[in-house]
Amino acid sequence: MGGIPGAREELDRLGRALRTKLVELIDDLTPGSDLRLLFLDEPGVVDWHEPLRYQYWTSSFSGERPAHASAADIASRAAALLGSAGWEAATSQEDAGGRNRSVVTGRRDGCSIEIRVGDHGSLVYFGGRTPAMALYETEEFPWPEPARTAATVTPGYVLCYECDGLGWCPGCEGRGWVRDEARGRKNCSACHRDRVCLICRGAAQLAISELSPYQRGYYPELG
The missing domain is CATH 3.30.980 (Threonyl-tRNA Synthetase; Chain A, domain 2)
Structure with a gap:
């Protein structure tokens, strides 16, 4: 900045x-x-x-x-x-x-x-x-690089369905806040300033063996 x-x-x-x-x-x-x-x-x-x-x-x-x-x-x-x-x-x-x-x-x-x-x-x-x-010039916040991709996901795991391998909260792009017209910024309602994805907790992937029936619905390829 x-x-x-x-x-x-x-x-x-x-x-x-x-x-x-x-x-x-x-x-x-x-x-x-x-x-x-x-x-x-x-x-x-x-x-x-x-x-x-x-x-x-x-x-x-x-x-x-x-x-x-x-x-x-x-x-x-x-x-x-x-x-x-x-x-x-x-x-x-x-x-x-x-x-x-x-x-x-x-x-x-x-x-x-x-x-x-x-x-x-x-x-x-x-x-x-x-x-x-x-005091500082405005700079665009860069979209973070994904923590995992289809090529780097661990065997026995799938990319997180919420963040698609990003690891960071997809709602705020890992900033912990989102823009607000009235106040300029407000806390991210998705991660509550934790910044990481609340489903995978930043791991960007989920163990197939630990998926709930609801979560498996996001992965039809698993059968």
């Missing part, structure tokens, strides 16, 4: 910038937070349509706001910090289980940061994400 020139470098640059800004916000708004819990080390796939799109993101970091600071203070400070750093900042309100919560959103260079805080609790929630970017 060929990489798109410069794409990973650009995504990594944006990921580093996002992490730096989140660390600054966390240190200022919730001093003393354990930054080891800020997981933003590797990009993940967020769009499974071809070409796959990758993104750095975190949505689960939280820290304690200082006792003297109200939720409004934190929201105001967060918006000011983002704005002074060149981020487009906006503040809105959302319902959090019947209680009001402030949401400060910052956007810059395709990256976004969200900070959530309410007076009903002491936690401040931080989230952030980079743009979703394609």
